[in-house]
Amino acid sequence: MRFEGCIAMVTGAGSGLGAQTARALSAEGAVVVLSDVDGAAAARVAQDLPKAWSAALDVSDAAAVQAHVDAICARHGRLDLAVNNAGIAHGLALIEDTDMAAFDAVIAVNLRGAFACLRAQLPVMKAQGSGAIVMLASAAGLAGAGRLAAYAASKHGVVGLARSAADEAGRSGVRINAICPAFTETPMLEGLTTALTERYGAAGARDRLSARMPLGRTAETGEIVQAVLWALDPQNSFLTGAAIPIDGGLTAI
Numbered sequence: 310m311r312f313e314g315c316i317a318m319v320t321g322a323g324s325g326l327g328a329q330t331a332r333a334l335s336a337e338g339a340v341v342v343l344s345d346v347d348g349a350a351a352a353r354v355a356q357d358l359p360k361a362w363s364a365a366l367d368v369s370d371a372a373a374v375q376a377h378v379d380a381i382c383a384r385h386g387r388l389d390l391a392v393n394n395a396g397i398a399h400g401l402a403l404i405e406d407t408d409m410a411a412f413d414a415v416i417a418v419n420l421r422g423a424f425a426c427l428r429a430q431l432p433v434m435k436a437q438g439s440g441a442i443v444m445l446a447s448a449a450g451l452a453g454a455g456r457l458a459a460y461a462a463s464k465h466g467v468v469g470l471a472r473s474a475a476d477e478a479g480r481s482g483v484r485i486n487a488i489c490p491a492f493t494e495t496p497m498l499e500g501l502t503t504a505l506t507e508r509y510g511a512a513g514a515r516d517r518l519s520a521r522m523p524l525g526r527t528a529e530t531g532e533i534v535q536a537v538l539w540a541l542d543p544q545n546s547f548l549t550g551a552a553i554p555i556d557g558g559l560t561a562i
């Protein structure tokens with residue numbers, strides 16, 4: 310029970326990595342506050358977790374993010390852990406074929422949303438003198454990703470935020486790290502690979518992704534979530550400002 314009694318905020322908790330992270334934190338004793346732009350999806354995950362509650366939250370709405378953090382503090386008096394996980398991708402496309410609207414949407418959720426979360430969470434954690442935050446970046450936050458340029462730009466920005474926040478908050482006892490997964494089996498990956506699936510079939514699409522990975526396969530959600538919990542773990546007290554690839558070796562080559 311590494312997180313017994315800790316108050317934890319997880320964004321984008323209605324699906325995929327966010328939902329699995331919320332379940333894992335709850336299983337290790339945390340009181341988890343789940344949020345998602347799809348409030349019903351967050352509520353469905355929360356209903357199975359003891360002491361958890363949920364809210365509808367669009368992370369690109371900075372005022373709503375502030376109100377959500379205020380509500381957590383009003384109810385629990387503190388915020389110990391945060392997983393800034395909400396994110397979206399865009400369809401695979403060359404830069405010249407990517408709509409500006411798609412670029413703006415990805416930046417609004419992935420980068421502006423991550424900034425808005427930090428902006429609301431850090432004052433609380435700095436004032437209490439403790440806290441740990443994980444930002445869900447991506448292997449595409451560490452290396453370029455052709456046909457995913459807007460997404461990669463947003464995730465490079467998330468890595469920059471994590472490193473900068475670590476510098477600002479470390480002396481106040483707050484640690485911020487970025488976890489950088491590669492292709493992980495969630496609904497996001499299904500959306501990303503729609504074009505590949507249409508062309509090669511579902512198995513063929515997976516084969517093409519797997520062929521790029523030194524481990525020769527995509528990741529299961531649990532393989533990423535265990536790293537998120539490891540980075541949050543109070544025993545990991547000297548880890549901050551790190552951008553950690555959990556990517557089957559993709560960024561090693």
Ligand SMILES: NC(=O)c1ccc[n+]([C@@H]2O[C@H](COP(=O)([O-])OP(=O)(O)OC[C@H]3O[C@@H](n4cnc5c(N)ncnc54)[C@H](O)[C@@H]3O)[C@@H](O)[C@H]2O)c1
Nearest residue numbers: 321323324325326346367368395396447490492493495497
């Ligand atoms: N799956 C992968 O291959 C992969 C790889 C690298 C990084 N990531 C990152 O991991 C994170 C989680 O992705 P996932 O694979 O679980 O995706 P997912 O699509 O399964 O889940 C993302 C969740 O975020 C929510 N969301 C979308 N826009 C939102 C907004 N504006 N405000 C609040 N919530 C919003 C969605 O409703 C959804 O529940 C994302 O930041 C993603 O970029 C995923």
